[in-house]
Amino acid sequence: MNSPKAFLCLVLHGHLPFIRHAEVPECLEEDWFFEALTEVYLPLLEVFQRLKQDGVGFKLGLSLSPPLIAMMTDPLLLSRYGRYLENLIRLSESECRRTTGDPCFAPLAAMYRERFLRTRELWNQVYHRDLLEPFRQFHRTGHLELMTTAATHGFLPLMEVCPAALRAQVEAGCRSFEKAFGSRPAGFWLPECGYTPGVDSVLSDAGIRYTFLETHGVLHATPRPKFGVYAPVKSSSGLFLFGRDPETARQVWSSVDGYPGDFWYRDFYRDVGFDLPEETLRPFRNHGGLRVATGIKYFRITGRTEAKEPYQPAAALGRAQEHAGNFLFNRERQAERLCQVMGQPALITAMYDAELFGHWWFEGPAWLEHLLRKFDANRSVVRLQTSGEVLAGSGRIQTLAPHLSTWGWKGYNEMWLQETNAWIYRHLHRACWRMSELVSANPAAGGVRERALTQCLRELFLAQSSDWAFILAQRTACQYAQSRLEKHLKVFTRLYEQIQSGNIDPSWLAAVEEQDNLLPSLDYRIYR
Amino acid sequence: MRSQSRSKVTLKPGKRPSKSRRKTPLQRNRPRKGKRLVKRPPGVWGTSVSANPATERMAFTPLPSSYGHNLIVLQPRDPRWLHAYWELTPAHVAQGRAKLGAEEGAAVWILRVYEEESPRWFDVDLSPGASDWTLQVESDRTWLVEIGLRALSGRFVPLARSNRVRTPPDRPSERIDPEWGPIDSLSAGWPSPSSEENPAR
Numbered sequence A: 001m002n003s004p005k006a007f008l009c010l011v012l013h014g015h016l017p018f019i020r021h022a023e024v025p026e027c028l029e030e031d032w033f034f035e036a037l038t039e040v041y042l043p044l045l046e047v048f049q050r051l052k053q054d055g056v057g058f059k060l061g062l063s064l065s066p067p068l069i070a071m072m073t074d075p076l077l078l079s080r081y082g083r084y085l086e087n088l089i090r091l092s093e094s095e096c097r098r099t100t101g102d103p104c105f106a107p108l109a110a111m112y113r114e115r116f117l118r119t120r121e122l123w124n125q126v127y128h129r130d131l132l133e134p135f136r137q138f139h140r141t142g143h144l145e146l147m148t149t150a151a152t153h154g155f156l157p158l159m160e161v162c163p164a165a166l167r168a169q170v171e172a173g174c175r176s177f178e179k180a181f182g183s184r185p186a187g188f189w190l191p192e193c194g195y196t197p198g199v200d201s202v203l204s205d206a207g208i209r210y211t212f213l214e215t216h217g218v219l220h221a222t223p224r225p226k227f228g229v230y231a232p233v234k235s236s237s238g239l240f241l242f243g244r245d246p247e248t249a250r251q252v253w254s255s256v257d258g259y260p261g262d263f264w265y266r267d268f269y270r271d272v273g274f275d276l277p278e279e280t281l282r283p284f285r286n287h288g289g290l291r292v293a294t295g296i297k298y299f300r301i302t303g304r305t306e307a308k309e310p311y312q313p314a315a316a317l318g319r320a321q322e323h324a325g326n327f328l329f330n331r332e333r334q335a336e337r338l339c340q341v342m343g344q345p346a347l348i349t350a351m352y353d354a355e356l357f358g359h360w361w362f363e364g365p366a367w368l369e370h371l372l373r374k375f376d377a378n379r380s381v382v383r384l385q386t387s388g389e390v391l392a393g394s395g396r397i398q399t400l401a402p403h404l405s406t407w408g409w410k411g412y413n414e415m416w417l418q419e420t421n422a423w424i425y426r427h428l429h430r431a432c433w434r435m436s437e438l439v440s441a442n443p444a445a446g447g448v449r450e451r452a453l454t455q456c457l458r459e460l461f462l463a464q465s466s467d468w469a470f471i472l473a474q475r476t477a478c479q480y481a482q483s484r485l486e487k488h489l490k491v492f493t494r495l496y497e498q499i500q501s502g503n504i505d506p507s508w509l510a511a512v513e514e515q516d517n518l519l520p521s522l523d524y525r526i527y528r
Numbered sequence B: 001m002r003s004q005s006r007s008k009v010t011l012k013p014g015k016r017p018s019k020s021r022r023k024t025p026l027q028r029n030r031p032r033k034g035k036r037l038v039k040r041p042p043g044v045w046g047t048s049v050s051a052n053p054a055t056e057r058m059a060f061t062p063l064p065s066s067y068g069h070n071l072i073v074l075q076p077r078d079p080r081w082l083h084a085y086w087e088l089t090p091a092h093v094a095q096g097r098a099k100l101g102a103e104e105g106a107a108v109w110i111l112r113v114y115e116e117e118s119p120r121w122f123d124v125d126l127s128p129g130a131s132d133w134t135l136q137v138e139s140d141r142t143w144l145v146e147i148g149l150r151a152l153s154g155r156f157v158p159l160a161r162s163n164r165v166r167t168p169p170d171r172p173s174e175r176i177d178p179e180w181g182p183i184d185s186l187s188a189g190w191p192s193p194s195s196e197e198n199p200a201r
Helices: A028-053 A066-072 A075-098 A105-126 A132-141 A163-181 A199-205 A215-219 A246-253 A278-284 A313-342 A364-377 A387-393 A424-441 A447-464 A466-474 A478-501 A506-515 B044-050 B056-060 B090-106
Strands: A006-014 A060-064 A144-147 A210-213 A240-243 A346-353 A382-384 B071-078 B081-087 B108-115 B121-125 B132-136 B142-150 B156-161
Touching: A006 A028, A006 A313, A006 A387, A028 A066, A028 A075, A028 A105, A028 A132, A028 A364, A066 A163, A075 A105, A075 A278, A105 A313, A132 A144, A132 A163, A144 A163, A163 A199, A163 A424, A163 A447, A210 A215, A210 A387, A215 A240, A240 A346, A240 A387, A246 A313, A246 A346, A313 A346, A313 A364, A313 A382, A364 A382, A424 A447, A424 A466, A424 A478, A424 B071, A424 B081, A447 A478, A447 A506, A466 A478, A478 A506, A478 B056, B071 B142, B071 B156, B081 B142, B090 B142, B090 B156, B108 B132, B108 B156
Parallel strands: A006 A060, A006 A346, A006 A382, A060 A144, A210 A240
Antiparallel strands: B071 B081, B081 B132, B108 B121, B108 B142, B142 B156
C-alpha cells in the first residue's frame, strides 16, 4: 500500500479525582464517577466492541489515571454505582409514565430508559462489573495503546521545588499501571500537559518512552523544531515528545466553532434534575434534596438562546456522522498540505479529555465511532497509528529542549496559580519537604511505622491532586475541594508529628488507611 | 417554530438552571466571571468530608498561616509573571530590623528581583502584611528574588533569598539547528496562548 500523507495519533485522557466516602451512605461528589461510567466509559467500550466485531481496524491512545483505575476497582464504589444505575432506571421509567402521549418527550424518555437498561446490561452481564478487563483486552489486541499519568494527577510544574515529590508522583503512577495492566507503560500523560524542564529526565528514568505536550510546548522549544508539531521530537534525556495539533484541537474544543456546540446536539444544562418539580424527583434522588444533574436531558442547544427546542436524536446523530465526515475531509486536506511542505508523511496528534465523549458532548461516542469507521475505510491519505507505531516508523528525530507549558487556560501555570488557589503551595511544599525529612530519617521502617510513613505519602499525593486547585479557580465545588485539600494536609501533619514523636496511634492510622485507600501497594521509599 | 409540550408537568424553560459543578471544556478557556455557579445550602458540601469520624474534629482547625521557617519560594506563572510566597519568623524580622538601626522605623518591605543574565535588578514595594506577591518580569530569563527591608537611604537588608526560576519564552526560539532548518510555515508559531480565543483544551 502506498505510504499515506499523514499519520493521525488520536489520544484520549481519562481522569477523575479520587472520591470515595465510606463514612456516609452516599456522597454527591461520587456521582462524578458514576456519571463518567454511564456516559463515557461504558459507551466508549461499547463503541470499541462494535468496531472490533465489525472488523474495523482502529487505533487510539488512552490514558487512564491511577485514581480512575482505583475507583473502577473499588468494591464500595462499584456497589454504589449499581444503586445509582437502579435509581436512574427508575427515574427514566417514571419519566416514561409522566410523558405518555407526548409526541416530543415520550420518545426521549423511552430513549433514556433503553440507554440505561443497556448500560446496566453492559455493566452486569457483559463486563461483570470489571471495566479494567475489557481495556486490557483492547490493549492486547493493539486497538488501544494504554498509558497512565501521575499518581493523583498532581500538577508537576509546581513541584519543581520538591523534586522528590515529582519523581514519586511519576513512579507511583507507573507502578499503579503495572499492577493493573501487567507491565509499565511506554507512554505517560502529563497532568494538564504540564511540562517543565527536568520532567523529561524524570519520565525517562521511570522508563517512559514518550509523552504529549501542548502545541507551544514544542513550537517554543529550543532550538526551533523543523517540522513544528508535525513530527515527533525528543528531549536530551531521550524522551519522545508529541506536540498537539491545533487544528484538530480547535475543531473539537473551540467554543466558537467546535463540533460539540452545534445547535442540533444535546444541551448539557437543561437536565430534568433542574427542570422538574422536587416532589417528582424526590423518590429517585437523595443528596439532602439538592438539585443535581440526572443525565436525562430533553433539549438541544438550539442556538444562543434560553428558549431550547426539544432534542431530536436522529437529527443529532446525523450531525455526528456529518461532523465525522468533515473531520476526515479536513484531515485529508491538512495531510496533503503538510506532506507537500514537509516532503514526508506528517504526524497529526489529536489530544482530548475522554470525558468530552459522552459527558460534555453527548453525541461524542457516536461521532468517534463514525470517525473510526471512516478512517478504516479511507486509509490512503490519513492513517491512524498509535504513538508507539509512529516512533517505530520514524527515521531521525530532532532533539530539542522544551520550556514550561500546559494545556490549561492561557497555556502556562495560571489556572493553578492565581488568587483563588496560590495559597495552597506553601502548605503543599511544606508537606513535601517534611516527607523528605521523614524518608531520610526512616530509610528502612517496618510495621506500624512503615504504614504511617506510607499513609503520609498517600495523604500528600491526595492533597496534590491538581483537581483541587482547578476547582478552586473555577469556583464551582469550592467547598468540597478546599475541604479535601485541608483534610489531607491536616492528616499528613498529624501523621508527621506522630512519626516524629514516636507516638503513632495505630487505631487512628487504621481508620485513615481505610478511608484514604488509594494505591494500596504504595511504598514510601519511592519518595527520593 | 417552538414545539408545544403536552406533558402533564410543564418543564420550566424560564428559570436558568444551576450550572454543572464542572465547567464544560468549551467554557474552560473563558476567564471566570467571578460568580459562584452553584449555590448550595451551607455545610452540605463539607458534610461528606467532615462527617468522617477519624478526621471530623480536624475540620474545625485552620491550616497554619506559617510553619516557623524563614524562606521565600518563587514559581513562574507564565512568560511574564512570577509568583512568590514567603514566611519569616518574628525573631528573624527583629534581627533584620536591628541591622537597620536608626533607619528601621521608616523601612519598607520590598522584593528585590535579580535577573541572572544581566547585572540589573529592580525593587517591588510590598503592601504591609503581604505574604505573597505576583510580579511582572520578562520572558525567557532566569530570576531570583530576595525579600527584605529597605531603608529611606536605600540600604537593603535581605531576610530570605528564593530559588532560581526561569520564565518560559512566549515565541519560537531564535536558535536554529543547522541540521534541522525550520520550515517557517510549520514552526513559526501558533496563536499566542495568552489569547483568550485560543482553544488550548
